[in-house]
Amino acid sequence: EVENAEPGGESVQAGGSHTLSCKKSGFTSADFVLGWFRRTSGHECEKVSTITGSGRTYIADSVKGRFTISGDYVDGTVTAYLRMDRLETADTGVYYCAAAPEWLGVDTRECSRVRGTQVTVSA
Numbered sequence: 001e002v003e004n005a006e007p008g009g010e011s012v013q014a015g016g017s018h019t020l021s022c023k024k025s026g027f028t029s030a031d032f033v034l035g036w037f038r039r040t041s042g043h044e045c046e047k048v049s050t051i052t053g054s055g056r057t058y059i060a061d062s063v064k065g066r067f068t069i070s071g072d073y074v075d076g077t078v079t080a081y082l083r084m085d086r087l088e089t090a091d092t093g094v095y096y097c098a099a100a101p102e103w104l105g106v107d108t109r110e111c112s113r114v115r116g117t118q119v120t121v122s123a
Helices: none
Strands: 010-013 018-024 032-040 046-052 057-059 067-074 077-084 093-101 117-122
Touching (some): 018 032, 018 117, 032 077, 046 067, 077 093
Parallel strands (some): 010 117
Antiparallel strands (some): 032 046, 046 057, 067 077, 093 117
């Protein structure tokens, strides 16, 4: 299994909070979708959260009520944040960020396409 993660990563205590940020450039309009995905131990790549240029959001049931996505678009650059509260050890994994024109979309194949960030939640 290829984790495709950047070296290093983040360590957080269970119950704590952490915010991931992601910046993608090269967009010609605000018609985008940005998604956060993750691969946790023993699980396939999971779509965690997405946000579109119109502000439409999606949050997976597994993190609903704990994770919040936000983002903006300025001069061709999409910046998005994934605020993670009340982290659990089960949230430990590699987190991936990907963005594309909304008509093209993003999906769980991003876990194999982009470099992710290791997030480790310790008890």
